[in-house]
Amino acid sequence: MLFIKDLVLLLTFYGVIESKHFRSDYTYHQDVDGWLKLHAVPGTWHDARQRCYLEGAVLASPVSAYMQNALRFEMNKSSSECAGIYVGVHSLFSKGYFYSLEGVPLSKMPVQWLPGEPDNAGNNEECIAYVHGRVADVNCSEVLPFVCYKKSTENMSVMPCGTTDRAYEFSAKTGSCYKLHKTPLIWAQAFKVCSAEGGYLAIINSRDEASVIKDINSRHNPTGSKFEVTYIGLVDWSKDRVWRTVHGQLLEEVGYAEWGIGQPDNASPGEHCGGMFPNAKLDDYWCDRVAKFLCEKDPDSLQD
Structure with missing residues (x-):
């Protein structure tokens, strides 16, 4: 029993140390081996994708049950009601064919559509919102909060400038x-x-x-x-x-x-x-x- 407690403490400590290897406004989630950050100020899907990219991350997608748990954890941290968020899933390249930014098809993700979705309202809904554990197709110009994700990689270290960006x-x-x-x-x-x-x-x-x-x-x-x-x-x-x-x-x-x-x-x-x-x-x-x-x-x- 003592060994198990020590192991839990060690893993917790490891998570805290790892979180310092990216940036302090992101939270490390061990189950998804990476860091997440909720942007409570809403933006369009394109704004969200760009903001995550500029921060050295990607717009998160519900590719696994672990990632969905992490997304809900971040959403629950918001001081304002956060019913739905943008995720990095879209059909911008070919209508009706939804993929994550990393190329994972929506059909391979453990999610279900909200009742009545997808409806492609106005023939202009090519982005995906994650709402209470389910998804809906939405107009990419709507403004929603979003979550960015940075996966842990080998040789990832903070430079003397306090960033993983080696150009500084x-x-x-x-x-x-x-x-x-x-x-x-x-x-x-x-x-x-x-x-x-x-x-x-x-x-x-x-x-x-x-x-x-x-x-x-x-x-x-x-x-x-x-x-x-x-x-x-x-x-x-x-x-x-x-x-x-x-x-x-x-x-x-x-x-x-x-x-x-x-x-x-x-x-x-x-x-x-x-x-x-x-x-x-x-x-x-x-x-x-x-x-x-x-x-x-x-x-x-x-x-x-």
């Missing part, structure tokens, strides 16, 4: 971690990516930090034009030419306000988002144009 690099000079995203996005999408990764669009607080960021940019983008813009966490919030960081600080308060030559110029029809040139000098830029962007995060932002 730590700077001892600033105490922050940085990641240059070379796939261009508009400013609002760049903000979303950095947030999902546990960080924010980079804020330059000093000339020393500007030097660090300039080095990162040159190493990861050695052939870029000297006029190429990289988005950072700077924005003209009220479009009144008063520049603030994404944390609400006035540009003059953060310790670095060195603009490029002739900048900011508010070129027509108006440049209200902030970026930097490869030399780390600041530039105002059009928010709806795509550009590379730089994320910054605290090494402890995803860990307890």
Whole structure:
């Protein structure tokens, strides 16, 4: 009996330790050998899939009884009523053929349809909601909460930046971690990516930090034009030419306000988002144009 108690304690301890190998806003579930997180703020199915992906996970699917138990556990943790959630099952590729994002057919999952489902209302229901242990086809544009899942894998370890994302690099000079995203996005999408990764669009607080960021940019983008813009966490919030960081600080308060030559110029029809040139000098830029962007995060932002 003592051996069994010790084994239970050991497994419990193991679960706690393992949970630190991904991110603290996810909960480790031993039965599904991975971590789950309920997003209580509802979104469309496409928003849910993207958010999970940006966090390094996938939109969870009820592929087994163990996963269904884990999903219900996460749903019960919500402070608000959570009758149904999006799962990663869809028929977007071929109507009526439902598969999980990992390629598991719905017919192989231990679930039943709700009464009257599937009904393909309006010939426009290609996503699946999980409701009280059953499923229903729904319009992918409806907004529902959702659960993300990260499966444990071999050689999965947290880097010095407190994340499993090896693209983040730590700077001892600033105490922050940085990641240059070379796939261009508009400013609002760049903000979303950095947030999902546990960080924010980079804020330059000093000339020393500007030097660090300039080095990162040159190493990861050695052939870029000297006029190429990289988005950072700077924005003209009220479009009144008063520049603030994404944390609400006035540009003059953060310790670095060195603009490029002739900048900011508010070129027509108006440049209200902030970026930097490869030399780390600041530039105002059009928010709806795509550009590379730089994320910054605290090494402890995803860990307890």
